[in-house]
Amino acid sequence: MNLIPSLIIGFIVQLIFEQTTVAKLSYNQLEFSFCAAWDPNGTTIATSTLVGVKPTRIFVDNNSTLYVTSKNLNRTMVVPEGSNVATRNISTGLFHPSGIFVTSDGDIYIANGGITHRVEKWALNATSGVIAMNTTSECSSLFIDTNDTLYCAYDTEHKVVKMSLKNHTNTVVTAAGNGTNGSEPSLLSYPNGIFVDNKFNLYVADYGNDRIQYFYPNQLNGTSITGAGSITLSRPTDVLLDADGCMFIVDLDNHRILQYIFHVFRCIIGCSGTPGSGPNQLQYPFSFAFDSYGNLIVNDKDNNRIQKFFLITNSCVVSYNQPKFCAKAKWNPNATTFATNTIVGSQPHAVFVNTNNSVYSANLNNGIIFMWLYNSVNVTNVFVGNLSLMYSIFVTSNGDIYSSSDLYGSQVRKYSADTNAWSTRMHSSSSCYGLFVDVNNNLYCSMRDNNIVVRSQFNDNTSTSTTVAGKGTAAATPDALDYPLGIFVDVNFDLYVADCGNDRIQLFQLGIINGTTVAGNQSTIQTISLNCPAGIVLDAENYLFIVDQINARIVGSGPYGFRCLVGCTGISGAEADQLYWPLALSFDTYGNMFVSDINNNRIQKFIFLTNSCYTSMAVSFTTDITTTLYSAQSSQSTWKNSTGIGLYYNISDKACDYLQPCYHNGFCYNNNSNVNNFYCLCPYGFTGDQCQLDKRLCRLDTCWNNGTCSETSNTTYSCYCQPGWQDDRCKTKVNYCSNVTCYNHGVCRPLVLDYQCQCLAGSFSGRHCEIVASTTKIHRILSKSFVYIAIMAMITVVMLVIIMDILKYGFHIEPSIQDLDRAQRDKQTKKRMQRFRPRYRDTLVVRKIAFLFQK
Known part of the structure; x- marks a missing residue:
């Protein structure tokens, strides 16, 4: 009796399993954070002895086994992880093999050249291949998607074709391009590497057009990715995506590997700008793949080698401290002197505290950098490396030290914690008065005398740099700087600059050339008056902490606006509560503040008063302010002594608190001199007294249907549409039936990100109604x-x-x-015979009667 329910349950479980089973990928598609970094120095895992001259394509399966096609050797090699010897050599019948793809079953698909072009399938341990697809020209690249569709890039025919491996009809259809060389959205020019994601979007390295084209399923018009900012593509030959859809590209003619993230390119391998055979160089790389550990395997074609670049980190770790402070946080106004001129010399400019609370500072006079471990009153370590005039230092999470130096011309020197050696990281045209290394290990330098901030890619060991703020001449316009000093880059790669000559703090968002004044002179709202801001730091909630140099103080922002934190006497001096031309600021993990007090020749430490936050109130309220209820940790007598309003004096009388007037996450600052008693500091793109006017190019309604908007300049933008939508604002739904043929009178019905061919019931079936029922075949034969x-x-x-x-x-x-x-004659004869026959009968009768009478 229990058998039937058990069978039913088993059937349901099997059905659910079948419906939820995800196709196993044969290639490695890992999830990388935007802080992922690879060792710039590669390791050679295969040379020309193994892979021949100018190896063609590579593939790495999820066992980290390497597959290499070689036109030079007319063979394909299979090399297990960690080995330099091929365990399988496929050569029978191969001539100039190019594209290659390996399935999760171990079947190897190879594009075979020669007179008869074809794609061959080599089963595991097979000694010969079978034809999987006949082609009209060489397949420069192959790919098999999760629906078992085989794609082939015809580079000389300027198109990509595909064929299903399931229905055995061997029908080859066009997936992208039409065979004409061109740059229109529907055309390709010598396509090379291809990739198909799990939504069946096709990505093509459009070699001749210096772009990546991606096509939605069954759409022949592609969307172009050509580059942004200072990085553009030149002859891309391969493309792949990680698990989050982040794109990686082989940039052939620039001899490098790029990552495309947040609609911005960054170089990750071969970033020196010069081709070569060094461990950090590439020479016409052609294809690449990830192994199962996230290491990058690159076919360094013209160096006749396969290089492995190890994944160093896949997490976002900062080396500096960003404490979270309460709104009423206070510091002891009387500092203790952490280091005097006996150690740090005269006018110490730099101070840095890492997440281990180790303190670093530099002596400008003798070119030495000093380090104090946490709680140590004596110097723990010194670093000497042909340094001079170290105006700024930065220490990374792995212990590497970056320092400006003017000993042999302006440059940035790097101390490697791994090798204990110094090297030149970047040449600069003038001294760097501010240094910063972001979470992607890109190096920033503020050149005070050139009025610019430049950035160098994290693994670029040359003088190559890109200007990211300022235009080289001193000015107060949004795109200019005047005497820039301290800098800070947040995890979103937004750059904050202490623009000393303009008495302001400028914010430059990633890819935007015009800065926004967030504090000081020329701010759209009244924030605080600054006089040569020299340093800038952000806390955990992105509130600003500014070294106001000539005013000899440290100021900070918070939910109630700007206020002075230390050095608030208004007078420069050498007392414990005074500063004299402070320059740099750094926090330890406890919130203590370290300041380089250069004209007092000392490093000062201001202790964070933790009890300053204990009197804060926990507030719960309704939408009606007249019925607001409060619960507080302090007593009623404390309320009565406060400056609040209400029955218990527990309602703040600050306009920003009870009005909350600033829209769109604008910062509110209380100011009784204003008619409204407040000012709103608006985020980028918002204006109005209360930030109520949205002037951004990229608004919520710019790109429809969850499309992503990216500002490409001050006046232009691009929409990156979600799958299923297209056009310049993602308003048009993709008709997935536009290029679909449903056979046997089937009707195509568009679905969400897909389509369905509705076939004549009982007669036809299959994806495109191509399968004919047996009864229909019999009817056809009879018909x-x-x-x-x-x-x-x-x-x-x-x-x-x-x-x-x-x-x-x-x-x-x-x-x-x-x-x-003849018929008429026969008829007449019959008639005569009919007339003759009666008389003849009568004569016979008469004769017979006569005869009888005679007897």
Whole structure:
């Protein structure tokens, strides 16, 4: 009795399993954070001895086994992880093999060249291949998607074709391009590497057009990715995506590997700008793949080698401290002197505290960098490396030290914690008065005398740098700087600059050339008056902490606006509560503040008063301020002594608190001199007294249907549409039936990110109604038989007419007339016989009677 329920349950479980089973990928598609970094120095895992001259394509399966095609050797090699010897050599019948793809079953698909182009399938341990697809030209690249569709890039025919490996019809259809060389959205020019994601979007390295084209399923118009900012593509030859859809590209003619993230390119391998055979160089790389550990395997074609670049980190770790402070946080106004001129010399500019609370500072006079471990009053370590005039230092999470130096011309020197050696990291045209290394290990330098901030890619060891703020001449316009000093880059790669000569703090968002004044002179709202801001730091909630140099103080922002934190006497001096031309600021993990007090020749430490936050109130409220209820940790007497309003004096009388007037996450600052008693500091793109006006190019309604908007300049933008939508604002739904053929009178119905062919019930089935039912086949055969019989009858009649005409006009014989005459003669004869027969009978009767009478 329990058998049937068990079978039903088993069937349901099996059905659910089948519906939820995800196709296993044969290649490695890992999830990388935007802080992922690879060792810039590669390790050679295969040379020309193994892979021949100029190896063609590579593939790495999820066992980290390497597959290499070699046109030079007319073979394909299979090399297990950690080995430099091929365990399988496929060469039988191969001539100039190019594209390669390996399935999760171990089947190897190879694009075979020669006179007869084809794609061959080599089963695991097979000694010969079988034809999987006949092609009209060489497949420069192959790919098999999760639906078992084989894609082939015809580079010389300027298109990509595909064929299903399931239905065995061997029907090859066009997936992208039409065979014409061109740069229109529907055209390709010498396509090379291809990739298909799990939504069946096709990505093509459009070699001749210097772009990546991606096509939605069954759409022949592609969307272009060409580059942004200072990085553009030149002859891309391969493309792949990680698990989050982040794109990686082989940039052939620039001899590098790029990552495309947040609609911005960054170089990750081969970033020196010079081709070569060094461990950090590439020379015309052609294809690449990830192994199962996230290491990058690159076919360094013209160096006749395969390089492995190890994944160093896949997490976002900062080396500096960003404490979270309460709104009323306070510091002891009387500092303790952490280091004097006996150690740090005269006018110490730099101070840095890492997440281990180790303190670093530099002596400008003797070129030494000092380090104090946490709680140590004595110097723990010194770093000497041909340094001079170290105006700024930065220490990374792995212990590497970056320092500006003017000993042999302006440059940035790097101390490697791994090798204990110094090297030149970047040459600069003037001294760097501010240094910063972001979470992607890109190096920033503020050149005070050049009025710019430059950035160098994290693994670029040359003088190559890009200007990211300022235009080289001192000015107060949004795109200019005047005497920039301290800098800070947050995890979103937004750059904050202490613009000393303009008495302001400028914010430059990633890819935007015009800065926004967030504090000081020329701010759209009244924030705080600054006089040569020299340092800038952000806390955990992105509130600003500014070294206000000439005013000899440290100021900070918070939920109630800006306020002075330390050095608030208004007078420069050498007392414990005074500063004299402070320059740099750094927090330890406890919130203590370290300041370089350069004209007092000392490093000062201001202790964070933790009890300053204990009197804060926990507030719960309703939407009606008149019925607001409060619960507080302090007593009623404390409320009465406060400056609040209300029955218990527990409602803040600050306009920003009870009005909350600033829209769109604008910062509110209380100011009683204003008619509204507040000012709103608006985020980028918002204006108005309360930030109520949205002037951004990229608004919520710019790109429809969850499309992503990216500002490409101050006046232009691009929409990156979600799958299923297209056009410049993602308003048009993709018609997935536009290029679909449903056979046997099937009707295509568009679905969400897909389509369906509705077939005639009972007669046809399959993805495109291409499978014919057995009964329909029989009906077709019978129908054809009747048709054949009718045709033969018609042919017989026609032939008979033709023969009769030949006899009539060729031989003057008319069979039809002669037959008619003969029929008439026969008829007349019969009539005469009928007349004769009665008389004859009568005569016989008479004779017979006469005969009887005679007897």
